[in-house]
Amino acid sequence: MKSIFITGTDTDVGKTYITAGLAITLRKMNIDVGVMKPFAAGVKQKKGFKSEDVEILSNSAKIDDPEELVNPQFFPISASPYTAWKKLKIKPKIPLILSSFKKLSKKHEMMLVEGMGGTMTPILKNYFVTDLIKDMKIPTIIVTRSKVGTVNHTIMTVKMCQKYKIPIKGIIINNFDKGYPINQLKKDLESLTGIKVLGSIPFIKDMSDKSLYRIFKKNIDMKLVLK
Known part of the structure; x- marks a missing residue:
């Protein structure tokens, strides 16, 4: 798998809540799913995981993997890994990321890896998120939003993945903006990119496992996710 x-x-x-929802759904489908966020950044939490995003992912998958594997590098600044490197003098460690991913892949039937920012978020000067995906040798799901302008951003993201020869499993629309009619957006994205829209997720108030599982099972084509 x-x-x-x-x-x-x-x-x-x-991305974090989409990844969390997918993790919960896969887990409830009796799939041993692991999670990973190679790079995380922001304000360090006082308790538990350094990153709130990493804590959300780990709780969703119900894993007990060490934090240093799930999130090999944390930057205490809201910035890209490249900017954090320049400001904090903490260089992103690509070999560490890849070795951590390999270890987790051996522990779990399937892995969900959440990126940082968009596909061209810089990690090193000439190394971007697209390079990391390619080095991991895994396909991607693109999370987009529903505000006006999203078609432009989605097309650019698809084209960068295609340029790097990254397989795209599909697009998930996170419909929390409510600016672009979802049915029309789905048709436009599929027509313009040739990529299947796996579904759309409405604004969610209840972030419990039960709620996320119900919403994702109803709104996301999990057969295509697992194909």
Whole structure:
């Protein structure tokens, strides 16, 4: 069973909650799913995991993997790994990321890897998220939003993945903006990119396992996710 890299058209498109929802759904389908966020950044939490995103993912998958494997590098600054490197003098460690992914892949039937920002978020000067996905040798799911302008961002993301020869399993629309009619957006994205829309997720108030499982099972084509 293939692992999947969850990338986005931009930052703050909801990659963490989409990844969490997929993890919960796969787990309830009796699939041993592991999670990973290679790079995380922001304000360090006082308790538990350094990153809130990593904590959300780990709780969703119900794993007990060491934090240093799930999130090999944390930067205490809201910035790309490249910017964090320049400001904090903490160089992103690509070999560490890849070795951690390999170890986790051996422990779990399937892995969900959440990226940082969009596909061209810089990690090193000439190494981007697209390079990381390619080095992991796994396909991606693109998370996009529903505000006007999303078609432009989605097409650019698809074209960059195609340029790097990254297989795209599909697109998930995170419908929390409610600016673009979903049925029309789905038709437009599929027509313009040739990539299947796996489904759309409405704004979610209840983030419990039960709620996320119900919503994802209803709104996402899990057969295509697992294909």
